[in-house]
Structure formats: structure tokens, C-alpha cells
Amino acid sequence: MVPFAGWEMPVQYTSIMDEHKAVRAAVGVFDISHMGQFIVSGAGAEAFLNRALTNDVSKLAIAQGQYTLLLNEAGGVIDDLIVYRTTDKEFYLVVNASKIDEDLAQLQSLLTDADDVQLANVSSMTGGIAVQGPKSRAVFTAMFGPEAVFPEHNTIFIAATPEGILWLCGTGYTGEEGFELFTPDSQIEHWFRKAGEAARAEGGNVCGLGARDTLRLEMGYPLNGNDLSQLRSPLQAGLGFFVQLEKPEFVGRETLVRQKAEGLPDKLSAFRMIDAAPPPRPHYPVVLQGEQAGEVCSGTQSPSLGIGIGMAYLPVEASKPGTAIEIEIRGRRYPAEVVKKPFYRKS
């Protein structure tokens, strides 16, 4: 068990490698009760969220969701999150556990008395699980019966059950098909056990934080705190797809427009080790042409590829795939090269 954003969480239940492979080959169940949930509602909710977030919530039909970012005035990333439209005047936000307080403070600071908006933090009363992997649909059916409708990618389905409301979301953090379920915390153990049982029947298992990290990194998904920070913009992080600069205003827009015109100072780049080497880990120096050019943000041994992989901010000219770099580990430099994301592609 390790402390994580105020929670005690297991790094692994059996082994990171086994849990990782279970998700790629069958299915895995993650406890994600630590994650935060906000409900933003009112006649002004859409306009408010479009001022606060980089993506365009007006494009969402009811039951659709999108990945988006909350920035500071300087264009740095406070948090990355998913926002779902649950009615024409209500949105469900899923945010990082470690950023709940900062997110709330930023959102509240953007609210004025003139806004018809209610902002509710329901994080502490909400538990969650993620079911991920090619056998997710079978687990879903085992949990909810053959009649239940599987939430398709980036959609949300709210179900009333005798045990309380379920928010069923077609999202995840592994690159596999799957869903996330949020529900009142008193019910989460029941659902976790049920999902775990169903997963084991499909050749899968329950998974800890360790596999969650190796799975997301194989896809090149950023982790806030490692790969995202208030010092760098989503354009530098390679998340321009989730930024709608055509919107007339949103917090941080000016910086992004300027960066787009003048060019980026650096770019989050994916790299892999070339030979057998210790796994790259956060903060190891990254060496470019003999000089330190940055440090590893995220790094691990890829269980699927059997080689070290990671991400680091590099000068734009060095961020092209094929660029030779070195990772310094305990004073020794090991060769690596910049590659395209994702690291892992389904065969």
C-alpha cells in the first residue's frame, strides 16, 4: 500500500506485470474511488464551463463526454479532466484526486454573482471502479444483466438502481475498451467485488496503481503532476486536439494563441530505451548531444514491449521521432531514441 493524494492505495494486488497483461489480454478492475467528481448545473453552466475549460462543451449532446483541460491565466495546466453533459443544463466532471481543491478554487474564482451556476463537489461521497480490457463487455453483462446497455466510448449513462444511482462512463486510462462506474461510496465495495469476480471468470483480475501507470504510459497518456504542470501549456504537452482556440475566450487562451504564432519552447516527447537498461524513472536527466536537455517526466519498463519507455520535454527540433538521446541513470548514460506515441499498438 502507498499513500496517494490522501488515500492508501495498493500498487499491486498480485504483480504489476500480471495485472498489466490481464488488462491487455482479458480484463482488469481498478478501484478509482480517489478520483474527484463535480456537478455543474444551471442555465449558465455551459457558458461557464466554456470560459473555464479548453475544449468546447457546446459540442456535447446529452450523454456525451470529452477530455478537456483547466488552465491558469498563464496557460499552464491545473488539471486534465473529463466533462460529460448529463442534461441540457447539467454537467458531470471527473477530475484528478490530487487536484480537487485546486480545481474547485479555480472554478469558484471564475464564478460571478451574475452567473446562474451551481457547483457541487461530490468527490467525498462518491466511489468508483474502472473495468478495462477486451473482455469489459462480458464483465458489464455479468454485473448488470443482458438487458443493460454498455456505455459506448465517451458517453455517460445514468442508472437508478435499488442500491443508488450509477454513473456509467465509456472512458478509461489504458487504451483498452472499458467503462468507469461512479456511485455513492457505501455501494462501491459491493460493485468492486462483483466486478472482480466477473473479471476473474473472464481470465482477468483486480489491478493496482502500478499497472494503471504502466498501461496509461504505453498509450502515451499524460499523468498530471508528472507530465502536466502549471508551468507548461497543453500545446507543449501535445494536447492541442483538446484545445478549441476558435472559442472567443477561455482562461489561458492568450498564451496559447501566442505560442501557436511564435512556436513552442519545448514539447512533451516520447522515448524508448534502445538496449537492455534500467527502466527510466521520473527526474532522471535527459541528455541531448552530450548536454542535459531536460528530465524524465514519466518513465517505466513497458510490460507489453519489454523495454524502458518514457516521456520528457525536449526542444522542438529534438522532439522528432528518431532523435538520439541518452538517459542518465546513477551517473551512467544509456542510449534512447525519440519515438511516436502511442508506444503500444494493438496487433
Add this chain to the structure above:
Amino acid sequence: MSNIPDNLQYRESHEWIDATQDPAPVGITDYAQNALGDVVFVELPKVGRQVQAGEQVAVIESVKAASDIYAPATGEIVAVNDALAGNPALINTDPYAEGWMFKIKTSSTSTLLDAAAYAKVIA
């Protein structure tokens, strides 16, 4: 339950040494390999290096973390387990035999734990 063979001696930092052999093989315990998880890389000392008991001499990298390994005895490293370069997971699958790390020609051992005392450390 962890496997703790009676014929070995242990450090609190979870290394074992078989001092009945000369040179004496060294590795990490079943408890340690289980706690570290999947071993993916091992950095071994150079053959010929003189080491002091308690000196950091090797590193084991699992997916989870990098862990320092300390010499259980003073002496000279006379052999390392080259098989670990190609198959570091031997430390997980067979920590007391195929997963040995290096051999020390010992001049003296420091105070080490017997199996019963080590069992208390990890209890």
C-alpha cells in the same frame, strides 16, 4: 508465507548469504522479491571489487522501484550471475538458487541473522 531456508544467513535489508560455501553466494530473500515485484534489470558489481560488509554493491530494478543491495560480508567479488542479464526474473522465480547475484570470497562476515531472527524482522 515467505520461504526462509535454515542453512542461510540474512541481513535486515533482505539479502541472504550462504557462508557454508566458499566463495559464498549472495541474493535477496523470497520476502524481498515478492515485495519488489517483477524484476526487470539487475546492476551487478565488477568481479575483483573489494567490498565492505554493509556497502551498497548492486541495484535491483523492478517495474515498481530501484532498490540498493548491500554486501552481507567483507571480501572480494569473485563471480557474478551473468544469467540475470538475459533473465532478471530469475530473482522472482528462484531467489535462493538460480537467482543468486554474486559470490564473495569472504575474509569476515558482519553480524548476520539466522533464519529465525530474520523471520521476526519480516513478521
